[in-house]
Amino acid sequence: MARKLLLENAHIEGIHTYDVYRKNGGYRSVEKALKSMSPEDVVEEVKKSGLRGRGGAGFPTGMKWGFIAKPEGVPRHLLCNADESEPGTFKDRYLMEKIPHLLIEGMIVSSFALGANHSYIYIRGEYMYVLRILETAIAEAYANGWLGKNIMGSGFNLDLSVSPGAGAYICGEETALIESLEGKRGNPRMKPPFPAVRGLWQRPTVVNNVETIAAVVPIVNEGGDAYAQIGIGRSTGTKLISAGGNINKPGVYEIEMNITVEEFIYSDTYCGGIKNGKKLKACVPGGSSVPILPHYLVSKTAAGQDRLMTYESLSDGGFATGSMLGSGGFIVYDEDQCIVRNTWNFTRFYHHESCGQCSPCREGTGWMEKVLHRLENGHGKIEDIDLLWDIQRKIEGNTICPLGDAAAWPVASAIRHFREEFAWHVKEPKACLERNYGLVADRTFETVTA
Amino acid sequence: MKEVGRITAQFPEGMQKSALLRVLHLAQAEFGWLSVPVMDYVARLLHLNPVEVYEVATFYSMYDTKPMGKVKLEVCRTGPCMIEGAERIVKYIEYKLGIKDSETTADGVFTLKTVECLGACGYAPMLQAGEKFHEHLTEAKVDELIEQYKANPVVNYMGM
Numbered sequence: 001m002a003r004k005l006l007l008e009n010a011h012i013e014g015i016h017t018y019d020v021y022r023k024n025g026g027y028r029s030v031e032k033a034l035k036s037m038s039p040e041d042v043v044e045e046v047k048k049s050g051l052r053g054r055g056g057a058g059f060p061t062g063m064k065w066g067f068i069a070k071p072e073g074v075p076r077h078l079l080c081n082a083d084e085s086e087p088g089t090f091k092d093r094y095l096m097e098k099i100p101h102l103l104i105e106g107m108i109v110s111s112f113a114l115g116a117n118h119s120y121i122y123i124r125g126e127y128m129y130v131l132r133i134l135e136t137a138i139a140e141a142y143a144n145g146w147l148g149k150n151i152m153g154s155g156f157n158l159d160l161s162v163s164p165g166a167g168a169y170i171c172g173e174e175t176a177l178i179e180s181l182e183g184k185r186g187n188p189r190m191k192p193p194f195p196a197v198r199g200l201w202q203r204p205t206v207v208n209n210v211e212t213i214a215a216v217v218p219i220v221n222e223g224g225d226a227y228a229q230i231g232i233g234r235s236t237g238t239k240l241i242s243a244g245g246n247i248n249k250p251g252v253y254e255i256e257m258n259i260t261v262e263e264f265i266y267s268d269t270y271c272g273g274i275k276n277g278k279k280l281k282a283c284v285p286g287g288s289s290v291p292i293l294p295h296y297l298v299s300k301t302a303a304g305q306d307r308l309m310t311y312e313s314l315s316d317g318g319f320a321t322g323s324m325l326g327s328g329g330f331i332v333y334d335e336d337q338c339i340v341r342n343t344w345n346f347t348r349f350y351h352h353e354s355c356g357q358c359s360p361c362r363e364g365t366g367w368m369e370k371v372l373h374r375l376e377n378g379h380g381k382i383e384d385i386d387l388l389w390d391i392q393r394k395i396e397g398n399t400i401c402p403l404g405d406a407a408a409w410p411v412a413s414a415i416r417h418f419r420e421e422f423a424w425h426v427k428e429p430k431a432c433l434e435r436n437y438g439l440v441a442d443r444t445f446e447t448v449t450a
Numbered sequence: 451m452k453e454v455g456r457i458t459a460q461f462p463e464g465m466q467k468s469a470l471l472r473v474l475h476l477a478q479a480e481f482g483w484l485s486v487p488v489m490d491y492v493a494r495l496l497h498l499n500p501v502e503v504y505e506v507a508t509f510y511s512m513y514d515t516k517p518m519g520k521v522k523l524e525v526c527r528t529g530p531c532m533i534e535g536a537e538r539i540v541k542y543i544e545y546k547l548g549i550k551d552s553e554t555t556a557d558g559v560f561t562l563k564t565v566e567c568l569g570a571c572g573y574a575p576m577l578q579a580g581e582k583f584h585e586h587l588t589e590a591k592v593d594e595l596i597e598q599y600k601a602n603p604v605v606n607y608m609g610m
């Protein structure tokens with residue numbers, strides 16, 4: 001049975017309450033860190049653990065913490081990124097809803113490591129009910145002396161607050177998140193300066209994903225070396241994967257980063273195979289932004305090796321034949337799904353969510369959406385495929401923040417692997433609409449058959 | 451007002467602007483939508499220039515700057531929900547209520563809004579009404595929901 005470090009106790013009745021959480025070993029890492037470790041010791045354990053950011057980019061957490069500036073007399077901040085808006089991703093919600101105290105415990109230990117005395121959890125506005133679960137848990141933590149002044153007589157002070165967004169994917173980008181937390185529009189900032197030097201209110205700031213911060217708890221409890229022993233290569237520890245799409249058992253799974261993609265999709269421990277006995281067509285393994293993989297590159301890499309659920313293996317082959325682990329938003333497509341429609345849908349999403357600061361992103365996403373819409377709806381021309389290729393190339397790398405790349409990659413990979421399907425939409429303009437959806441605009445609802 | 455005080459107290463002296471997003475949620479829960487007088491009121495509460503409030507209210511998709519029905523049905527339309535039938539659910543609601551996306555029923559009870567991924571992709575298709583997530587939607591479930599909200603057009607939002 002796979003080891004679980006984060007969700008092991010998630011099924012215990014009442015684990016969201018302080019008493020049950022504490023009885024099951026909760027807050028041990030705070031005791032350990034505050035009583036017997038220095039902040040530097042905690043950073044050192046995190047470095048040893050090899051933990052990489054779980055928000056999408058996979059940057060080594062210990063190294064990031066090492067970059068935080070420490071000017072005399074200037075407060076520092078830890079911000080938890082609970083914006084979770086990458087399509088396909090719903091793991092952080094699960095974690096916060098089931099075991100809110102795990103995140104709070106992680107926030108305390110991580111804030112201690114960074115020397116932050118007021119930390120914030122920025123949560124997407126649509127998770128308002130989760131915000132209230134967190135606030136209830138935070139009140140319990142204050143009441144039991146884990147937050148506030150002089151925690152456990154250690155001299156360490158920490159306040160923890162939760163602040164909501166209001167419906168903007170871009171606020172998951174760390175500098176946009178900071179702007180939003182300052183009460184402004186979520187426009188990403190130019191880097192440098194990096195948040196580690198000038199972040200929230202121009203103070204040194206670290207932004208970390210919910211799951212990253214939660215993982216610090218077992219790292220402190222068991223030691224960084226023990227954590228690093230799980231997984232393969234530079235993919236250490238466990239990862240939460242939120243699996244959705246056409247599978248038998250969608251949901252949130254904690255995996256050790258050593259299982260194969262094949263096992264993840266087909267075993268009953270995880271996704272339980274493709275729904276309705278259909279065949280696998282494609283998979284987006286790390287949230288909507290990462291390249292889509294056609295079925296023949298899902299279980300095996302181009303070199304013929306088993307593909308593993310790790311950072312390295314999922315990106316094996318680069319963008320030509322690989323993808324990315326990303327945020328762990330695992331989306332599975334069966335043989336009936338239309339790649340053009342899916343690409344159009346994602347592009348519409350990015351166009352909707354572009355903050356509009358850079359013209360390649362603002363105009364390019366809108367243009368791609370239009371071209372994809374006409375392809376999908378039977379008005380496309382064969383040149384449109386090259387046109388799309390051209391637009392996405394002009395966006396990638398030419399923007400302030402990575403949303404531009406995130407919008408470009410799904411289009412590039414869809415064309416790369418499914419060019420024939422795009423061409424088929426041009427040659428058989430009505431076939432797709434009739435085959436897949438029964439939702440042609442000029443039909444009334446009653447005449448639609450399922 | 452007490453709630454506003456509690457929220458602003460979470461930020462350091464002089465940084466009360468950080469409370470803006472949350473206070474706008476409160477205002478919207480109270481008044482149903484963010485009219486100019488409501489936004490001006492929020493600006494006065496937080497000692498901000500009204501423009502600072504307008505630009506935030508128009509940036510974020512959860513804020514409504516025009517009147518809404520009592521119950522907003524916010525249906526996710528993004529990829530993972532789409533491949534599990536979200537488009538059919540939207541069509542079905544449009545057909546049931548006789549309105550299109552972002553319209554309100556004549557009795558002022560329902561507004562239909564399509565939205566982007568709400569972090570429930572594994573439980574698709576889904577919609578949000580107030581704070582509540584309704585997941586694994588079917589046409590029968592939609593019928594039920596609509597009946598329920600017709601009888602009692604109240605949703606819980608911001609705990610209000």
Ligand SMILES: Cc1cc2nc3c(=O)[nH]c(=O)nc-3n(C[C@H](O)[C@H](O)[C@H](O)COP(=O)(O)O)c2cc1C
Pocket residue numbers: 052053054055056057058059061081082083084085086169170171172173174175207208209210212213401402403406
């Ligand atoms: C457009 C965009 C959206 C993002 N959304 C999220 C998000 O919802 N949650 C998240 O943790 N990180 C998100 N990120 C990544 C963050 O910018 C940042 O890298 C991350 O929060 C760092 O935390 P980590 O090192 O713990 O992963 C997003 C990045 C971009 C460019």
Ligand code: SF4
Pocket residue numbers: 170187188353354355356357358359361362399400401402403404
């Ligand atoms: S890339 Fe897009 S989202 Fe990012 S700053 Fe530029 S316009 Fe805004």
Ligand code: FES
Pocket residue numbers: 087088089526527528529530531532566567568569570571572574576
């Ligand atoms: S795609 Fe609908 S909730 Fe994520």
